[in-house]
Amino acid sequence: MVAISPDMPRIDGDRSHRARLTCRVLVVLLLASSVLSLGWGASGTSLTRAVSDLLAGRELAVQDRVVLLDIRLPRVLMGICVGAALAVSGALMQGLFRNPLADPGLVGVSSGASLGAILAIVWGAALPASVAGIFGWYLVPVVAFVGSWVTTLTLYRIATRRGRTSVATMLLAGIALGAILSAVAGLVILRANDSQLRDLTFWGLGSLAGSNWPKLLAAAPIMVLAVLSAPALARGLNALALGEAAAGHVGIRVQRVKNRAILTVAAATGAAVAVSGGIGFVGIVVPHLLRLASGPDHRWLLVNSGLLGAVMLLWADMASRTLIAPAELPIGIVTAMIGGPFFLWILLRNRGVLDL
Amino acid sequence: MSLIAQDIAVSIGRKRILNGVSLQAEAGQFTAIVGPNGSGKTTLMRALTGELPHRGAIRLGGRDLDAFAPEDLARRRGVLPQAAALSFPFTVAEVVRIGLEARGERADALVPAALAAVDLPGFSGRHYQQLSGGEQQRVQLARVLAQVWQPVDDQGPRWLFLDEPVSSLDIAHQLTVMRLAADYARRGGGVIAVMHDLNLTALFAQKVILMGKGEVLAQGTPAEVLTDATLSHAYGCDLRVNAVPAEGIWILPQVAAG
Numbered sequence: 001m002v003a004i005s006p007d008m009p010r011i012d013g014d015r016s017h018r019a020r021l022t023c024r025v026l027v028v029l030l031l032a033s034s035v036l037s038l039g040w041g042a043s044g045t046s047l048t049r050a051v052s053d054l055l056a057g058r059e060l061a062v063q064d065r066v067v068l069l070d071i072r073l074p075r076v077l078m079g080i081c082v083g084a085a086l087a088v089s090g091a092l093m094q095g096l097f098r099n100p101l102a103d104p105g106l107v108g109v110s111s112g113a114s115l116g117a118i119l120a121i122v123w124g125a126a127l128p129a130s131v132a133g134i135f136g137w138y139l140v141p142v143v144a145f146v147g148s149w150v151t152t153l154t155l156y157r158i159a160t161r162r163g164r165t166s167v168a169t170m171l172l173a174g175i176a177l178g179a180i181l182s183a184v185a186g187l188v189i190l191r192a193n194d195s196q197l198r199d200l201t202f203w204g205l206g207s208l209a210g211s212n213w214p215k216l217l218a219a220a221p222i223m224v225l226a227v228l229s230a231p232a233l234a235r236g237l238n239a240l241a242l243g244e245a246a247a248g249h250v251g252i253r254v255q256r257v258k259n260r261a262i263l264t265v266a267a268a269t270g271a272a273v274a275v276s277g278g279i280g281f282v283g284i285v286v287p288h289l290l291r292l293a294s295g296p297d298h299r300w301l302l303v304n305s306g307l308l309g310a311v312m313l314l315w316a317d318m319a320s321r322t323l324i325a326p327a328e329l330p331i332g333i334v335t336a337m338i339g340g341p342f343f344l345w346i347l348l349r350n351r352g353v354l355d356l
Numbered sequence: 357m358s359l360i361a362q363d364i365a366v367s368i369g370r371k372r373i374l375n376g377v378s379l380q381a382e383a384g385q386f387t388a389i390v391g392p393n394g395s396g397k398t399t400l401m402r403a404l405t406g407e408l409p410h411r412g413a414i415r416l417g418g419r420d421l422d423a424f425a426p427e428d429l430a431r432r433r434g435v436l437p438q439a440a441a442l443s444f445p446f447t448v449a450e451v452v453r454i455g456l457e458a459r460g461e462r463a464d465a466l467v468p469a470a471l472a473a474v475d476l477p478g479f480s481g482r483h484y485q486q487l488s489g490g491e492q493q494r495v496q497l498a499r500v501l502a503q504v505w506q507p508v509d510d511q512g513p514r515w516l517f518l519d520e521p522v523s524s525l526d527i528a529h530q531l532t533v534m535r536l537a538a539d540y541a542r543r544g545g546g547v548i549a550v551m552h553d554l555n556l557t558a559l560f561a562q563k564v565i566l567m568g569k570g571e572v573l574a575q576g577t578p579a580e581v582l583t584d585a586t587l588s589h590a591y592g593c594d595l596r597v598n599a600v601p602a603e604g605i606w607i608l609p610q611v612a613a614g
Contacts, residue, residue, distance in 0.1 A: 011467050012481035013449030098443035239458045241443050242451075245407045250458040250503060251430030296444035 019300030022293055026307035030080070033314040037076045038068065040318050070213070077220065078211040079317045080310040082276045085223040085268035087309025088230050090283020091290075091301055092268075093152075095237035096261045097159070097170055100288060100346070104269040105280040107155055107174025109148045111181040113266075113273035114204075116140075116147025118185050120274075121199055122192045137218035145222065145270030151177060152262045203277045207330045208317050211275070219271040226268035227306045233261055234298035241296070279316075279332045281339020282309050288346055357383040357417045357513045359546060364403050364412040366396075373399045374410070375570040381563065383513035383546035386538050388557040390550075391567030392591050397550045398438065400567065401519050404548070405435045417512055427459050433515035433546075434500035438523070440492060442484050448495050449480035455503035466505055470498040475532045489524045497521060497533060507545025516540055518549035522556065534560045554607045558582055566590055582607060 010017060039047030050064045060068075086104070093102040093109070104110050120143040127139075155177060159170035189200060203210070236257030239247035248254050272279070286309045290301055313331070316338070320331040359381040366374040374396050381387035389397050403410040406421050406429075414421045416432060424432070434455065442451065449467050456463035471479055474494040479487075484495060497518075504514040516537060522530040530553070538560045541547045551557045557564060557578065564581040566574045568590045574581045582605060587595040594610040 011449050011464055012478075013447035013467075014464070014480075015447065015450070100444065235458050235460070238454050241446065242440060242454060243437065245402075245405075246435070246437050246440065247458075248407070248426060249405065249430060249433075249435040250455040251427035252458055253426050291445060295450065296446055297450060 015295040016297065016300065019294035019297065019304065022290065023300065023304055023307065026304055026311060029311050030307055030314075033311050034076055034080065037079065037314045037318055038072050041067070041072060041321065074213050074216045075208050075211040075317070076314065078216050078275060079208050079313045081216075081220045081223040081227075082208065082272045082279065083282060083309040083311070083313025084227045084306035085272040085309075086279060086282040086313070087286035087305040088227050088302055089265045089268045089272070091287040091298070091305040092230055092233065092237070092261050092265050093283070094287055095233075095240060095298055095301075096156075096258060096265070098241060098243075099170070100291070101284070102170065103281070103284040104148070104152075104265060105278070105283060107170060108176075108178035108181060109151050109155070109174075109265065109269050110273050110278060110280075111178040111185070112151025113144040113148035113270045114278065115181045115185045115188070116144035116270065117203065117274045118188050118200060119143055119147075121203070122188050122196050125196065137214045141219045141222055141271045141274035144274035145267050147181075148270040148273070149263065149266030151181065152266050156258070156262060207320075207328070207332070208276055208313075209328055215275055219275040222267050222271040226264045226271070230264055230268075230302045230306075231299065233257055233264070234302055237261070237298040277330075277332060279313070279335050281335050281343060282312060284346070285339050285342050286312060288342075357546070359404070359515065359548065360413075360415045361404060362413045364400070364410050364414065366399055366403050366408055366410045368399075373570055374403060376412070377567075377570070377572050378412075379565050379572060379575060381546060381548045381565075383515070384541055384544055385546070385562040386541045386560055387546075387548045387563040387565065388551045388561035389548065389565045389567060390552075390554060390557055391573070395567040395590075396570040397567050398519060399570075401517065401548075401550050405433075405517050416515070430455070430459060430503065431509075431514075432504070432511070433517055434503040435517040436497055436500045436519060436521055438519040440496045446484050447480065448476070448482050448484055448487070451484050451495055452480070452499045452502050455499050463502055466502045467498075470502040470505070471495075473501060473536055474498045475529060490526065490529060493521070493524050494529065494533070497536075501536075501540075504545070507540050507543040513545050515546040515548070518547065520550050520552060523552060530556060554582065554587070558605045558607065578605065 035047070047068070050060055050068055053060055053064070090103045093104055094100050096102070117140050120140040124139050155170065155173055158173045159166055189197070192200060236247070236252045239250050239252045240254070240257065244254050287301060287305050290304050290308060294300060294304070316331050316334045320329045320334045323329050361377065361379050364374055364377040365372070377400055389400060391397050399408065402408040404414060406414070421429070448471070452467045452470055453463040456466065467480055468477070471477055474497050476491065476494055476498065479495070484492065487495065500516065504516065507514055518537065521533050521537065525533060534556055537547045537549060541562070561578055564575065564578050565572060566581050566586065573590050574586050582597055584595060584597050587597065587607065595607055596610050597605055597607050599605055
């Protein structure tokens with residue numbers, strides 16, 4: 001049960017107790033899923049054996065150490081970061097556009113990040129060694145971030161007139177932007193050499209399979225920072241649900257909230273796309289489920305989205321490792337197979353409300 | 357403590373909507389802005405709240421509107437918008453709290469009181485999106501009211517800016533809302549409202565500002581402004597103002613007989 005302070009009886013319609021409970025359940029689920037995911041895999045390595053080895057004070061077998069610490073652990077951590085980053089990006093973007101259908105993957109923001117990542121992979125090789133040395137593993141996530149930032153800004157400018165964001169304009173402009181960016185990406189890919197092409201194909205499938213420590217250390221700080229800073233925007237986004245003018249009248253610095261939300265979405269999406277390619281629908285499914293469970297208050301929605309996004313991606317990753325074992329299904333295919341129908345379901349349920 | 361606007365001009369595109377409007381409204385009074393469709397009432401309201409870029413000066417309690425920090429201004433005045441669609445499935449309680457929580461204050465205790473004031477007791481658990489237009493309008497009023505609950509605080513009077521507060525309400529709730537606003541003014545707060553209904557204006561306002569074609573045609577007490585000649589000229593139809601001994605005045609359109 002949830003403790004309620006005795007001096008403040010809970011009022012009807014206050015769902016913070018449910019959101020708090022959801023948060024606790026999700027924390028437990030995330031811990032359990034992480035452990036499970038760490039022990040999940042094709043090789044004969046077993047987590048229980050490794051743990052009992054450690055508890056007994058024995059050295060880990062070399063194979064166990066490599067599989068657990070160098071392959072699975074970075075992959076699990078990457079899954080947590082990417083899942084949280086994508087779900088929080090979705091929730092932020094929906095709050096910013098005041099629409100439950102906004103999602104970085106749908107409206108071209110991910111395409112902006114992809115173009116950035118592709119540019120970095122193809123032209124990064126041509127950089128002088130001194131410059132490449134400075135950026136190192138950061139080059140791809142940083143350029144992807146710039147790509148998604150410019151795209152989000154452009155989209156917001158196009159879809160918003162006099163403080164009102166048009167859903168139809170947003171979705172259609174997102175499609176157009178996505179198409180343009182993909183076309184440019186195609187042009188850049190034509191210039192790639194064979195080894196770069198291999199890198200690009202591997203990356204573009206949407207996968208956590210390439211996770212390693214250097215990649216994780218380059219991209220995770222950006223995602224962690226974005227996810228942890230997002231709840232600071234919660235009050236502003238709650239007020240924005242009333243409309244921009246009304247948000248200003250309750251004391252919100254609207255332009256500042258919007259700028260920060262755009263920057264956070266761009267950072268989280270950019271870094272996530274840079275390391276995992278195109279993983280879709282997490283940003284739309286997760287916040288929607290949470291709104292159904294405990295309401296749209298962003299003070300909880302943003303936190304819980306991060307948690308549920310991480311849990312979902314860990315499960316999707318486990319599915320991707322299992323479904324066609326010993327081969328691996330790209331995780332983007334798994335999330336699309338679950339998220340696509342779910343998205344259609346949201347559309348059908350809200351057909352009357354959306355005035356598209 | 358007064359609201360003073362001097363020489364307010366607003367253009368949208370190349371079209372001049374407001375043309376040098378000056379007005380004054382006092383705390384402790386209900387000030388109504390009236391006028392025909394397209395006379396610039398709502399534009400004036402949006403300029404007064406700082407929503408629209410405008411020329412001219414607006415001062416609240418002697419201080420220029422632009423000199424307020426957003427959160428300070430939110431403590432001094434609440435603004436009721438004309439229409440308010442909400443993008444997410446908030447409950448009524450969550451909507452009413454938004455205004456206070458935006459500046460980090462707890463609002464739980466005020467929610468039932470604010471809802472009772474707009475005659476929506478027991479509505480706090482309902483979903484906002486499932487309410488009727490009139491109910492939504494009153495929830496919004498409850499939200500604005502919670503934001504500036506005490507009409508006077510240690511920094512002086514607070515203000516309610518209401519854009520057509522009774523436009524989608526039935527006659528009983530029109531009276532609920534008008535009484536509430538009048539009471540807020542009586543207890544020392546300032547109320548300025550865009551009104552369509554001249555009779556409610558005559559009943560409740562202490563000051564009337566009559567707009568026409570982007571300018572102020574007349575301002576003063578209801579008895580000064582609401583006269584046969586002034587109203588008929590402003591609205592372009594024959595209107596007759598009648599006296600009722602107990603309640604003051606009421607306005608009746610003249611329909612040609614036969």
